[in-house]
Each structure stands twice: as structure tokens, then as C-alpha cells.
Amino acid sequence: MDEELDNLFVYLKxxxxxxxxxxxxxxxxxxxxxxxxxxxxxxxxVLLPESFTPN
Structure with a gap:
């Protein structure tokens, strides 16, 4: 059961x-x-042009 709990933490991470x-x-x-x-x-x-840079 401890191993399953350890695997659960890895999975959730x-x-x-x-x-x-x-x-x-x-x-x-x-x-x-x-x-x-x-x-x-x-x-x-709409998608902005690629060259657009916000101020």
C-alpha cells in the first residue's frame, strides 16, 4: 500500500x-x-499578425 501511495504522488505530480x-x-x-x-x-x-508587438 505504501508503494501505491508513493506512485500516486508521482502520478499526481x-x-x-x-x-x-x-x-x-x-x-x-x-x-x-x-x-x-x-x-x-x-x-x-482574430489572430494578430506575427510582427505585432504590444506596447
Whole structure:
């Protein structure tokens, strides 16, 4: 049972690492979008040109 518990910690650490990697990729992707609100409460988004650099 101790071995199973030790393996569980390793598994959970690996899953946490995957979640963090996914979060960083998501944030990077969102930084590449121009997201604008619409008057009807929705939003529109387009990919920014590669040469765009925010101020």
C-alpha cells in the first residue's frame, strides 16, 4: 500500500506538470489574439499578425 501511495504522488505530480504546461500554452495562444467585445454581449477574435508587438 505504501508503494501505491508513493506512485500516486508521482502520478499526481506528472499530471500537475501537464496542467501547468497546458496553461502556459493557453496563455501564449491568448496573447496572439485580438479579442474585441461586441455590442450584443459577445466577442470577436482574430489572430494578430506575427510582427505585432504590444506596447
Amino acid at each position: 506528472q499530471q500537475l506538470d501537464h496542467c501547468l504546461d497546458g496553461y502556459l500554452h493557453l496563455m501564449s495562444f491568448l496573447n496572439e489574439l485580438d479579442i474585441q467585445p461586441k455590442k450584443d454581449g459577445g466577442f470577436s477574435c
